[in-house]
Each structure stands twice: as structure tokens, then as C-alpha cells.
Amino acid sequence: MAVVLVLVLIVVGSVLFHFLSPWWWTPIASNWDYIDHTIIISFWITGIVFAAVVLFMAYCVFRFRHREGNRAAYEPENKRLEWWLMVVTAAGVTALLVPGLFVWSRFVTVPSDATEIEVVAQQWQWSFRLPGKDGKLGTSDTRDVTADNPLGVAPKDPNGQDDVLVEAADLHLPVGKPVKVLLRSIDVLHDFYIPEFRAKMDMIPGSVTYFWFTPIRTGTFQVLCAELCGQGHPLMHGVVMVDTEQDYLAWLGQQQTFAQLSAPQQSGSANSLPGEAIASNLGVAANSKLSRSAQ
Amino acid sequence: MVDVTPADAVPPAEVGEMELYHPHSWWTKYVFSQDAKVIAVQYSATATAIGLVALVLSWLMRLQLGFPGTFDFITPEAYYQFITMHGMIMVIYLLTALFLGGFGNYLIPLMVGARDMVFPYVNMLSYWIYLLAVLVLVSSFFAPGGPTGAGWTLYPPQAIMTGTPGGQDWGIILMLSSLILFIIGFTMGGLNYVVTVLQGRTRGMTLMRLPLTVWGIFTATVMALLAFPALFVACVMMLLDRVLGTSFFMPAIVEMGEQLQHNGGSPILFQHLFWFFGHPEVYIVALPAFGIVSDLISTHARKNIFGYRMMVWAIIAIGALSFVVWAHHMYVSGMHPYFGFFFATTTLIIAIPTAIKVYNWVLTLWRGDIHLTVPMLFALAFIVTFVNGGLTGLFLGNVVVDVPLSDTMFVVAHFHMVMGVAPILVIFGAIYHWYPKVTGRMLNEALGKFHFWVTFLGAYLIFFPMHYLGLMGIPRRYAELTDMTIMTESARHLNSFISIMAFVVGFAQLVFLFNLIWSIRHGREAGGNPWRATTLEWQTPQTPPAHGNFGKELPIVYRWAYDYSVPGAKEDFIPQNVPGDFAPSREPA
Numbered sequence: 040m041a042v043v044l045v046l047v048l049i050v051v052g053s054v055l056f057h058f059l060s061p062w063w064w065t066p067i068a069s070n071w072d073y074i075d076h077t078i079i080i081s082f083w084i085t086g087i088v089f090a091a092v093v094l095f096m097a098y099c100v101f102r103f104r105h106r107e108g109n110r111a112a113y114e115p116e117n118k119r120l121e122w123w124l125m126v127v128t129a130a131g132v133t134a135l136l137v138p139g140l141f142v143w144s145r146f147v148t149v150p151s152d153a154t155e156i157e158v159v160a161q162q163w164q165w166s167f168r169l170p171g172k173d174g175k176l177g178t179s180d181t182r183d184v185t186a187d188n189p190l191g192v193a194p195k196d197p198n199g200q201d202d203v204l205v206e207a208a209d210l211h212l213p214v215g216k217p218v219k220v221l222l223r224s225i226d227v228l229h230d231f232y233i234p235e236f237r238a239k240m241d242m243i244p245g246s247v248t249y250f251w252f253t254p255i256r257t258g259t260f261q262v263l264c265a266e267l268c269g270q271g272h273p274l275m276h277g278v279v280m281v282d283t284e285q286d287y288l289a290w291l292g293q294q295q296t297f298a299q300l301s302a303p304q305q306s307g308s309a310n311s312l313p314g315e316a317i318a319s320n321l322g323v324a325a326n327s328k329l330s331r332s333a334q
Numbered sequence: 335m336v337d338v339t340p341a342d343a344v345p346p347a348e349v350g351e352m353e354l355y356h357p358h359s360w361w362t363k364y365v366f367s368q369d370a371k372v373i374a375v376q377y378s379a380t381a382t383a384i385g386l387v388a389l390v391l392s393w394l395m396r397l398q399l400g401f402p403g404t405f406d407f408i409t410p411e412a413y414y415q416f417i418t419m420h421g422m423i424m425v426i427y428l429l430t431a432l433f434l435g436g437f438g439n440y441l442i443p444l445m446v447g448a449r450d451m452v453f454p455y456v457n458m459l460s461y462w463i464y465l466l467a468v469l470v471l472v473s474s475f476f477a478p479g480g481p482t483g484a485g486w487t488l489y490p491p492q493a494i495m496t497g498t499p500g501g502q503d504w505g506i507i508l509m510l511s512s513l514i515l516f517i518i519g520f521t522m523g524g525l526n527y528v529v530t531v532l533q534g535r536t537r538g539m540t541l542m543r544l545p546l547t548v549w550g551i552f553t554a555t556v557m558a559l560l561a562f563p564a565l566f567v568a569c570v571m572m573l574l575d576r577v578l579g580t581s582f583f584m585p586a587i588v589e590m591g592e593q594l595q596h597n598g599g600s601p602i603l604f605q606h607l608f609w610f611f612g613h614p615e616v617y618i619v620a621l622p623a624f625g626i627v628s629d630l631i632s633t634h635a636r637k638n639i640f641g642y643r644m645m646v647w648a649i650i651a652i653g654a655l656s657f658v659v660w661a662h663h664m665y666v667s668g669m670h671p672y673f674g675f676f677f678a679t680t681t682l683i684i685a686i687p688t689a690i691k692v693y694n695w696v697l698t699l700w701r702g703d704i705h706l707t708v709p710m711l712f713a714l715a716f717i718v719t720f721v722n723g724g725l726t727g728l729f730l731g732n733v734v735v736d737v738p739l740s741d742t743m744f745v746v747a748h749f750h751m752v753m754g755v756a757p758i759l760v761i762f763g764a765i766y767h768w769y770p771k772v773t774g775r776m777l778n779e780a781l782g783k784f785h786f787w788v789t790f791l792g793a794y795l796i797f798f799p800m801h802y803l804g805l806m807g808i809p810r811r812y813a814e815l816t817d818m819t820i821m822t823e824s825a826r827h828l829n830s831f832i833s834i835m836a837f838v839v840g841f842a843q844l845v846f847l848f849n850l851i852w853s854i855r856h857g858r859e860a861g862g863n864p865w866r867a868t869t870l871e872w873q874t875p876q877t878p879p880a881h882g883n884f885g886k887e888l889p890i891v892y893r894w895a896y897d898y899s900v901p902g903a904k905e906d907f908i909p910q911n912v913p914g915d916f917a918p919s920r921e922p923a
Contacts, residue, residue: 042706042714045791049718053798061824062802064738077735078805085725092696092721096714099699103635104706110906111637111899112701120697121641121690128689132728136682139732140675146734147671162497162590181586182593191588222668225588227492228601230666230741234807234820237738241668243601244491245585248668261819265666265741265809267485269497270410273812 040104046097050090057086068235068260068281069252070217073142075237080138084131146238149251153217158210159190160222160229160242163271165262166190167210171201171296181225181244191225192297200298203291209278213287217253230266233279241266254281354449354882366462368454369881370439373461375772377435380461381428382847384468388423389840391416400833402814411499413813414483419471421486422509425615426516427468429757433622434520434558435464437764438527438551440772444871445548447536447889447911449882451526460526463519470512479503485811487612490583490604494576496590506576510569517562517569527555536870538891542646543910545869545895546639549646550625553653554618560657561614568607575599605667609660616753617656621649623760624691627713629895630763631695633867634710635702636906638896641694648687655684665736674733681731685724692721703899703906707865708782712763715790716756722794723752726801741811744804747797755793762789762846769850770864774877775857781849785842792839796832803828868909869895 067075103111157168157176168190170176177192177199184191189206192199212218222231222242232239235258240250262277282290357363367373395416398408408416439457443450451457474481483499484492484506492498493506500506531544531552544552571582575596583604584596632639639645661669661677695717704710726748729735739745762785769777804810807820815821815829863872875885889911897908908914 042711046714046718049794056799056802060799060802061822062799062806062828064805065807065820071738074734074738077732078729078738081729081732081735085728089721089725092692093718096696096699096717099696099702100704100706100714103699103702104704105636109703111635111703113638113899113901114640114701115638115896116641116643117697121644121693124693125686125690128686132682132685135728135732136679139734140678143671143674143678143734146737147674161588181588184588184593186591226590227495227497227587228489232741232807232809234738239737239741240666243585243668244587245598245600246602246668263807263809263818267414267489267492267811269492269495269501270414270483270499270813271497273410273814274817276817 040101043097043101046093046100050093050097054086054090057082065235067237068233068256068258069237069254071146071237071252073145077138077142081135084135088131146250149219149249150217153219153251155219155221156210156212157221157223158231158242160224160231160264160268160275161189161226162269163264163275164207165210165231165275165277166207167205168192168297169203169205169291169294171203173198173201176221177202177297179223184225187301194301200296202297203294204297204300205294209280211280211282211287211290212254213284214254214257214281217251219249219251222248222250227268228266229264229268229275232263232265233260234263235260239265257281257283351449351888355454356881366458368450368458370443370451370454370457371772371879371883373457374436374439376461377431377439377464380465380468381432381436384423384472385428385432387472388420388428389843391420391423393837393840395420396833396836398813399815400830400836402816408813410813411480411483414485414811415481415499415505417811418483418486418488418509419475419481422513423471424754425486425619426513427471429619429753430520430558430615431464432761433619433757434527434551434555435461435523437547437622437626438555439523440768441547441871442527442530442551443534444771444874444879444883445545445869446531446534447539447870447884447891448530448534449884449888452529452534453526456522457526460519460523463515463522467512467515467519470508470515474500474505474508474512477504477508479505482506482509484509487605487608488572489608490572490575490601491585491587491596494572494584495587507573510573510576513569514566514573517566520558520562524555524559527551528559536888536891539870539910540891542643543891543894545625546628546642546645546649547622547625547869549649550621550623550628553649554621557614557621557653557656558618561611561618564607565611568604568611572604602664602667602669605664606661606669609663610657612663613660614653614656616749617652619753619757621653623716623757624649626764627716627760628691628695628698629869630709630713630760630767631698632896632898633767633865634707634713635699635704636898637698637702638898639694640697640700641690642894642896644690645694648690651687652684655680655687659684659731662731662733662736665733666740678731678733682728685728685731688724692717692724707766708777708779708786709763709767709865711783711786712759712766712790715786716759716763719751719759719790719794720756722798723748723750723756727752738807739804741809742804743808743810744801746810747800747804750800751797755797759790759793762786765850767865768871769853769857770860770877771871771874772878773854773857774860775853775855776860776864777853777857778849781845785846785849788842788845789839792835792842796835796839799828800832863909866905866907868893868897868907870910873909873911 159166175198177196179191181191224242224244229242238250238252240248260279264275397405479500482505495501574580581596581599584599586597587594628639659681662681862877891910892914899906
């Protein structure tokens, strides 16, 4: 009988935990409340199924537990019942899948008025690039990465000269404007993830990936890396600030373009990559067994 | 529904029996044995031993997550080595080896009525290569730089780069070599299991009379033979990238300000190869568990498994579908977004045959005569955890829901519930069920019940709340959860609670180990068929079964594996090798 009680308690406890526990998603800051709605639908459908199956089991154990003289029924199949269950399950699955795919098609369809911005990841920091006055990002290549050009912007591409570079600093975005985030990495896999925006996507060296969203409220949001990228992975934080239009423009005015940064007098200040500083803070070079054995 | 009589059901023997290889010495009987039953015990013991290493590693991780900053020796480097080795050991070297090498070897010949596997010598080699693979894996703990810390998915480029522990040392090389050895060893065993099921069945044992345990292990093995080659080539290619500097998976890369020599490779190609293996792998672990738990439930509820034919077809359908869902592990990998539509659809379709299996298990309980033995308790707990973990799979498989949840603790909670806790509960149930056949003695029931309650409730308390940490957005594979704005004080407490439960559950396994060893000598005598079960392994003339399994004559099978509580029969079970003329056998025609 303990089993029956425990099975019932598991259902009741899980449901109570779901509604009463303090652990829930962060307040949303992007247009992807569609995703939250889909999650709620999923919780309802799966929660009902879970409760039904476990409570039915509890009832069976209670009602059909072994007692002296009991004998089980002999019923190899019941075609009608099996087909009914299959149809009901298919209906449940469809109810999950259809809204899911509908939202996914929104997620992968970038609106035409979205501004393209670029996020560049490297072990273990974030940099950003915004299009300049021409509204276009210049091309880039990992092979073009040097100490003076840490994002690998193509030096000859005229579209890239006025690109605004934000190296290892905070990104600002204007509220209410859709953004297409182009994602690039120059070393390993990373993943640009802001819990409040709900969206995330891996960045792959050698490719450009993307997702889009519209920030719906101002505030400061922490960027996390969501794809294991080596020892510094848990410390690879960044900051995105969603500003009002005025604040955004004020910030933008203070940023430097690719052309300004790569002008000869600037090169002295950029002779070491910021990534190296983080690496030595982490003790990768100094402390790892790896470098000891290499010496 | 045709009444089956011996005359039409039992074909004459087509070929005479072959003489078995007989061991001549202690060495060939117990060490270099060609007897599948000895090989099964060797596989199981090795898998358990390496599994204990994985258990300790999980404790070390939970120490760091539950009590951050308290244990200085758990550096980020060490943490990543722990998660990598824990994951790989559990999935490959414990679960795959134990279900197929352990249960497969022991149960297939006995259940289908064969004297042994069809290729006993290759079967023996399979174990010794598996052991070598385990030793190579363990050696990486002692190699310069330690084991690899690339995560069990070993994603390049980081897996072979300096920023990852073992990436430019021995760790990754030993890991890849060990996997290659494992696959070679497994292929030898796997071919044996498949051919034995197809060719080694005794007279009257038609495919639709096989116990579901055999169906589960058989289908899983066929899948493994098709899936492991993808991992094999991925390992060879990455090894070439690492050792010879090729660029299969390595594009142009700037590492810490330095241009590497690689060019033109595709990191995402590795992910496709890995998950083409990796997703079927989930079912390679799950299908034997499905099969075994069906037999546990049927036997201990004294009732035929409900919907046997549907159960067989569900196993086959799941096996086939699992080869077209792999990219649901890659929704946010940066692959073409339109793939999401296809893979979400196939993934959710798999829920249908899987749900049918769940319904049929609980409908087997309906109007049964449920004996709450230790194996039955574990079977019930399996259903709870499997349903829970399966349903959260519907979140992650539904592409857009996966976007916020992927790479968070939700994923960790999901896959531990569905392919960690659930199959391991089946393993425990199966050990309590078949231990009497292997040793001739019962495991202690009081210790078994203690083990059951702590393991089941403890594991549920670990992994159920963990989903909600993922819902908050807390990422997985974080050696430290400090300086995160989304991390709350209460979530920190929850993490400490989870860690404490992990220790409690872990220690309960030591009780189980004690029971395993103590009962070999002190357990109650079991007799040949303590559970009054129908399948052939319980009908052997000796317990434990001798070499050759069935004495002078192989059994002849007259009925399906589930003639429990047949109306009109005196006992509430009729073994498969009892002729069917006195009772209406209503097996599916």
C-alpha cells in the first residue's frame, strides 16, 4: 500500500511543486512570448498525461494487488482500445506540434526591416559590430584576424570601413526595433544566449549563423555562452543594454569605426588581444597541466 | 486466434546439433571462456566497476555545483574532465555494455533455446576488446594532462584545442582510441546476438513467440550495428585532425591570437555524424529496457503482456524512426533552420509508438494479480520516471520550445530521467529478477526494498526540480554558477539539496553492491524457477545453467512467452516448452 500512496504523492507533489515553487522563467524582454505560450501548452498536455498514467497505475496496484486466491484475467489484445489510444495520442502530439511549428516559422522568418548586427565570439569574450552609415556590414574572414583587426573585417572592403566595432565591451540596442543577429566565432563553438530574450544560437567558426528578435523593454541583460567552449566557458559573460532611442544614439556616437581603429596611430593600443588577458587570468597558460607537460 | 497444437507449430530439426567447444581448464572455463553466460558476467562486472568510477565523478561534480568554492581541488579543468568521463562512461561503457554485453549474452541463448551464441570464440574476443577499451579509457586519468574535458559529445574544434583539458595532450587521443576499440569489440558481440536470434532459435520458437526482452535486445543490437559506424568514422577523422593535422572538422581558426594551420573543415559535420549515432544510442539503451520491463511486469503481475504484437511493432517502429530524428539535438547548432520542421515532426511522431508501449505496460497491470516483489517495484518506478522523462522530451523535440531550453539544466534533467534513471531502474529490477538464475540464490529482499525506495525517490527528487533550474535559464556545463544575474539565492539552495540527494542515492548503491556479494553465499536458495515464469531460461535442468544450457535435449517451444493465468489451466503459468493440448492457448496468430 505504501506504493499506492507514494505514486499518488508523486503526482500531487509534482503538480504542487510546479505551481508553488519559486523557480520559474525570467521576465521576458523580447517578442518571443510565443515560445513561452508554447511551453505553457506543453506543460498542460504533458502534465495531464503524466498525472493520468501514474494515477491509473496507482489505482491498478491498489485494486489488483495480490491477495490469496486472486487470479489475473487473460486478455492478450484489445484492438479497439489500442487504436483508440493511438488516435488520442496522435491528437495530443498534433496539439503540441502544430503551434510549435507555427512559432518556429516566425522564428526563422526574419522581418525585412530588421537591422543586422554582428556578434563575434572568441575564447572567452564577446565583441560586436554594427553597420555604419551605409547600413551594410563589410565582409569578414578568420584569416584576416590580426592583433590590429581582432574581428577579421576584410581590410579592403569599402562596406566595412564605417562599421562600428565594440571590442570586448557592452552592446547597446534600441528598444522596439527588430534585430537580426549575425553570429560568428573565430575559434571554437560558442552560443549567444540571453535568458530574458529566450532565443539562442550556436556560433560556428567558418560559418555565419543568425537569429532575430525585437527587444520590448529597456534594461541591462547578461549574455551567457551556452555551448561548451573550453575551461573559460562559465566565465564568458557579456552585457547587452536595451536603451531608448535617444540613449542608444548617444552611445553610438561615442563608438569608433573600423577605419578609425585601424588607422596607424591606433595600432599601438591594440597590440595584444583581449582574449589573452582573460586566458592568463584564468590561469590557462600558467597553471594547466597541459602547458607544464609541454615545457 | 488459432489453437496451436504441437503438430503444426513445431518444425522438424533441420540440422543436427554441433558439438560445443568444451573448456579443459580453469582458465578456459572462467577467464578465457567461450560460454556466453560467463562472458555476460564478465561484461557486467567490468561495466559495474567502471560505472562506480562514473558514480564517484558525479559526486565530485555535485560537490562543486552544490557547494561552489568549497572544494579547491575541483578546478574548472577538473570539472570538465569529470563531466566528460561521467557522461561517456555511463552512456557507452556502462549502459550499452551492460544491456547488450551483459543481459544480451546471458539471456539471448537461454531465452531462444540455444546452447550458446553462434560464434562463441568471437564472443569471447568481444569481451576482451571491451576490457581493453575500458583500460585505455581509464589510463587517460593517469596520462599527462589528464582525461579529455571536451564534454561527452566531444564537439570539435574545442575538443582538440589548447583551451580544453586534454585537447592538445593525451586525453582526447585516448578517448577516441578507446571508443574505436569499443566499437570493434561491440561489433563482434553484436553480430553474434543478431545471428543467434535469427538462426539459433530452438524448434517452435517463432519470431512472434520471442519474449519481448529478446525483441528489445535484438532490435537495439541491429540499430547499434548501423549507428556505431557513424561514430567510428567520426572518431577516426577527429583522431587524424588531432594527430596528423588534417582538417575534416577544423575550419580556419585563430586561437589566442595565433592562426592555426587548419582550413576548410566543418565542425557541424561532426555533430551530424555524432548524433546519427547518438540518437539511436538513446534507443539502444532504451529498447532492451523496454523489453526487459515488459517481461518483469508480465511475470510479476501474473498476466500476459497486453498487446504483444503491437509491442513488437512499436519496438521496430521506434528503432526505425530513431534514425531520422538525430538533428533534434542540433536545433540551435546553426544548421539550416528549415531542418527544424522536418526533425520536429519525426521526433514527435516517435512519441506515438512510445506512448503505446507505456499504455500496454499499465494495461498489463489492469486486472492482473500484482505481486509487489522487488523487480515489480523497480518496473513501476521505471514507468513513472520514463513517462516523466519522455514527456519532457516532447518539450525539447518541439523545435521552438527547444530554443530557450537547450543547453540548460532542463536538458540535463530530461536525459538523466529518461535514459539515466529509467533504464538503470530496469537494470536493477532485472538483476533482482535474474540473479537467482545466475547464482542459484535470491537477493536479500529487505535490503532490496531499502535500495529501491532510496534510489527511486532520491533520483526523482534530484531530477524533477532540476527541470525548473533549466526553465530559469541556468545553463548546463557550467563549472561555476557565480556572477550570474539569473541565479537566485533559492536556486543555490536547490542546487545544494540536489547534491545532498545525489550522495544519498549514491550510498544506496553501495548497499546494493553489498547485497550482490553477500547473497552469493548467504542468499535464500532459489530453486530453478522462483518467480514461476514461463520463459525458457527458467526451465533449465540445472540452476545456474551448465555449459550448453539445456542438458541432453534442447527444449521444444509450443506457445508464446506470456501464458500466465490461462483459464482452465491448473497453475497460473504455463512454460513455453509445455505442450499446448490441455489449455486454450490464445496467443496472437
